[in-house]
Amino acid sequence: MNHLLELSPNVYMIKGFTNVFVIAEETLTVIDTGIRGNEKRILKAIGELGRSPSEIENIIITHHHVDHVGAASRLSQLSGAKVCAHKDEVPYINGELQPLFFFHLSDLGICFWPLANMIWPFLTGRAKAGAAGVDVPLEDGQVLPPLGGLKVIHIPGHTPGTVCFYSPQRRLLFAGCAVQNWFGRLSLPHFSWDVDKTGESVRKLAKLDFEIMCIAHGPPILHDAAQRIGELSDKVQVIRAERG
Numbered sequence: 468m469n470h471l472l473e474l475s476p477n478v479y480m481i482k483g484f485t486n487v488f489v490i491a492e493e494t495l496t497v498i499d500t501g502i503r504g505n506e507k508r509i510l511k512a513i514g515e516l517g518r519s520p521s522e523i524e525n526i527i528i529t530h531h532h533v534d535h536v537g538a539a540s541r542l543s544q545l546s547g548a549k550v551c552a553h554k555d556e557v558p559y560i561n562g563e564l565q566p567l568f569f570f571h572l573s574d575l576g577i578c579f580w581p582l583a584n585m586i587w588p589f590l591t592g593r594a595k596a597g598a599a600g601v602d603v604p605l606e607d608g609q610v611l612p613p614l615g616g617l618k619v620i621h622i623p624g625h626t627p628g629t630v631c632f633y634s635p636q637r638r639l640l641f642a643g644c645a646v647q648n649w650f651g652r653l654s655l656p657h658f659s660w661d662v663d664k665t666g667e668s669v670r671k672l673a674k675l676d677f678e679i680m681c682i683a684h685g686p687p688i689l690h691d692a693a694q695r696i697g698e699l700s701d702k703v704q705v706i707r708a709e710r711g
């Protein structure tokens with residue numbers, strides 16, 4: 468069970484390139500799914516928790532990138548769960564619009580178009596193959612039932628409809644790709660649709676009160692996570708100010 472970690476009571480992380488989170492209460496909530504085919508790992512983990520696929524009520528998606536939504540369609544078919552995502556992500560997830568994909572050195576605000584263009588066909592192809600139908604479009608501020616109230620926080624930047632999910636009661640934030648923590652180095656995401664908005668969104672998150680932060684890429688932060696986000700936000704503001 469070493470790929471399955473309990474981060475907080477009833478909150479589990481399935482470790483991977485894209486971490487998947489499972490909230491195991493009376494029903495199950497899955498946050499992000501990983502790439503196409505990853506449903507097998509999710510179902511295996513749910514089995515290890517002694518639960519069954521039909522107990523998954525909702526699959527909630529932080530944004531439309533294929534490494535988050537790729538297994539949503541299949542997992543939804545196998546479990547009967549509803550797929551939920553912010554309304555601005557729906558056309559991308561449903562395959563009506565091409566996925567947005569940019570490679571930024573976020574700290575500097577540089578965008579590498581040639582690289583983005585080289586990998587674009589690969590990504591769009593994969594995204595289409597895993598395209599899911601969104602059953603429930605989400606809005607900023609909406610409160611979902613898990614963990615005593617899980618608030619949808621719209622933080623545009625990485626993509627237009629990127630969201631975090633926040634439990635004030637548990638002081639826990641599912642940050643998705645608001646930030647990344649590769650090798651324990653907390654930074655803005657390298658891939659951003661709008662790098663300035665990404666910075667503003669991190670500043671918005673820094674105002675929340677949370678101890679634990681679950682992150683899509685890289686290890687979770689289990690203590691003083693809001694403070695870490697605050698430090699990152701300050702650093703980003705300084706770099707932006709220097710850049711003018």
Ligand SMILES: [Zn+2]
Pocket residue numbers: 530532625644658
């Ligand atoms: Zn992404």
Ligand SMILES: [Zn+2]
Pocket residue numbers: 485532534535644683684
């Ligand atoms: Zn990702």
